[in-house]
Amino acid sequence: MWYNSMDVNHDGKVSVKDVQESENKFTNLHELVGEKANRVQDNIDAWWNKYIFVTGTKKEISESEFVEKLTEAYKIDKIAFKREMQACFDCIFAILDANKDRNIDLDEYINASKAFGHENEALVRKIFSLFNVDPENEALPVRDIVSAWVTFVTEEDSDVTDIIMEAFSEGL
Ligand SMILES: [Ca+2]
Numbered sequence: 485m486w487y488n489s490m491d492v493n494h495d496g497k498v499s500v501k502d503v504q505e506s507e508n509k510f511t512n513l514h515e516l517v518g519e520k521a522n523r524v525q526d527n528i529d530a531w532w533n534k535y536i537f538v539t540g541t542k543k544e545i546s547e548s549e550f551v552e553k554l555t556e557a558y559k560i561d562k563i564a565f566k567r568e569m570q571a572c573f574d575c576i577f578a579i580l581d582a583n584k585d586r587n588i589d590l591d592e593y594i595n596a597s598k599a600f601g602h603e604n605e606a607l608v609r610k611i612f613s614l615f616n617v618d619p620e621n622e623a624l625p626v627r628d629i630v631s632a633w634v635t636f637v638t639e640e641d642s643d644v645t646d647i648i649m650e651a652f653s654e655g656l
């Protein structure tokens with residue numbers, strides 16, 4: 485499910501094309517230009533290379549390779565795997581938190597979802613509302629959304645439901 489959510493252009497595989505599309509969409513949505521756009525694109529690029537492609541050179545990974553990679557890492561050292569996933573989601577949400585206030589507000593959430601190819605705004609709004617959004621500033625602390633993803637990726641017991649799982653079952 486995580487794999488499919490990164491297939492930004494919906495061609496059935498995760499490749500360098502998805503990287504380009506996610507970068508372009510994200511910088512366009514936030515109307516970033518020039519140096520700033522380049523910097524953000526470099527950061528997004530680095531995230532894909534470090535956490536998704538890993539081996540790097542071919543910049544494409546199949547679903548079975550991806551699942552195998554995660555399963556292997558998990559088997560070798562669960563604590564290290566969890567730490568790695570924490571770093572992975574910390575890194576991407578730090579980028580997606582466009583105004584750097586350590587909260588993801590609805591606009592940032594919608595833009596982040598669009599950047600990853602999820603254009604159904606009504607659905608994205610619904611998923612955002614599943615999270616325990618702080619009513620004060622109507623935003624979601626980055627650490628909460630990161631921990632939801634880490635739980636989703638590292639939870640062994642499939643009976644434990646989490647928000648990300650729920651989001652996928654809603655059709656994300
Ligand atoms: Ca793709």
Ligand SMILES: [Ca+2]
Nearest residue numbers: 581583585587
């Ligand atoms: Ca923010």
